[in-house]
Amino acid sequence: xxxxxxxxxxxxxxxxxxxxxxxxxxxxxxxxxxxxxxxxxxxxxxxxxxxxxxxxxxxxxxxxxxxxxxxxxxxxxxxxxxxxxxxxxxxxxxxxxxxxxxxxxxxxxxxxxxxxxxxxxxxxxxxxxxxxxxxxxxxxxxxxxxxxxxxxxxxxxxxxxxxxxxxxxxxxxxxxxxxxxxxxxxxxxxxxxxxxxxxxxxxxxxxxxxxxxxxxxxxxxxxxxxxxxxxxxx
Numbered sequence: 001x002x003x004x005x006x007x008x009x010x011x012x013x014x015x016x017x018x019x020x021x022x023x024x025x026x027x028x029x030x031x032x033x034x035x036x037x038x039x040x041x042x043x044x045x046x047x048x049x050x051x052x053x054x055x056x057x058x059x060x061x062x063x064x065x066x067x068x069x070x071x072x073x074x075x076x077x078x079x080x081x082x083x084x085x086x087x088x089x090x091x092x093x094x095x096x097x098x099x100x101x102x103x104x105x106x107x108x109x110x111x112x113x114x115x116x117x118x119x120x121x122x123x124x125x126x127x128x129x130x131x132x133x134x135x136x137x138x139x140x141x142x143x144x145x146x147x148x149x150x151x152x153x154x155x156x157x158x159x160x161x162x163x164x165x166x167x168x169x170x171x172x173x174x175x176x177x178x179x180x181x182x183x184x185x186x187x188x189x190x191x192x193x194x195x196x197x198x199x200x201x202x203x204x205x206x207x208x209x210x211x212x213x214x215x216x217x218x219x220x221x222x223x224x225x226x227x228x229x230x231x232x233x234x
Contacts, residue, residue, distance in 0.1 A: 020060075020063075020064050020067065023060055024057070024060050024061065024064060027053065027056050027057040027060050028057055030053040030056070030057070031050070031053040031054050031056075031057045031175075033053075034046065034049045034050040034052075034053040034054075035050050035054075035172075037049070037050070038050050038168065044161065044162065044163065047163040047167075047168055048152055048161065048163065050168070050171070051145075051148060051149055051152055051163070051167075051168075051171050052149070052152065052153070054171060054174070054175055055145075055146070055149045058115070058174075058175075058178055059111075061118075061178060061182070062114060062115045062118040062119075063118075065118040065119065065121070065122035066088075066089045066091070066114075066117075066118050066121070066122075067089075068122060068125065069085065069089040069118075069121045069122055069125055070086065070089035070090055072125055073085060073086040073089060074086070085121055087107075088107065088117055088121075089121065090107075091106060091107040092104055092105070092106065092107055093105055093106070093107045093108070111146060112142070112143060112146060115142070116132060119132065119181055120132070122185065123181075123185065126185060126188075126191050127191065127195060128184075128185075128191050128194060128195060129195075129198065137173075138177045138180075139177075141170055141173035141174050141176075141177060142174040142177055142178075144170045144174075145170050145171045145173070145174035146174075148163070148167050148170065148171060149171075
């Protein structure tokens with residue numbers, strides 16, 4: 001698994017509609033092309049295009065995961081416990097207006113919160129209890145990259161459009177995090193192994209969580225083929 005366009009989820013398992021796979025593929029190819037241009041020219045335009053293309057791909061991945069969760073939830077008996085997840089996956093919320101009527105409105109939440117929900121709820125569908133360390137390097141790389149994206153899409157000064165090599169490295173690490181999670185989700189044997197390790201740790205009173213090491217982030221982030229999947233770190 002190397003470049004973004006090489007990353008695919010097991011469609012037979014997730015039953016992903018062809019239109020969503022087509023969208024994901026197109027955005028992945030855009031991301032790879034933009035990143036190649038960054039490596040070739042190093043121009044400011046190429047860097048900005050890479051950041052914009054990557055986050056379009058990340059948001060498509062996040063949406064695809066929510067759609068899978070929604071489709072799966074709709075095939076099951078609706079319970080009071082499952083209802084919040086179904087509504088969140090559908091990106092809808094409701095309130096009662098002054099007439100006493102129930103009114104539907106789009107779900108409003110932070111982009112980072114929505115990605116967290118997508119990762120955790122999708123993992124749960126695979127039988128994987130996912131805890132994201134928001135203080136760790138993985139999530140920090142994503143939040144820093146998101147700030148860079150926001151600076152580009154809502155510039156207040158010309159300086160906001162300038163990207164350093166460090167900025168691009170952070171964005172690549174965010175890409176690596178997403179690819180790393182997909183690498184886990186798309187391998188049932190790896191999910192089973194992680195669950196086995198987690199259960200063993202709990203039985204011994206040890207807390208373990210899934211993390212991507214610095215080497216994992218670099219391999220996934222810069223597009224080099226990894227030797228193995230993400231590690232389950234303590």
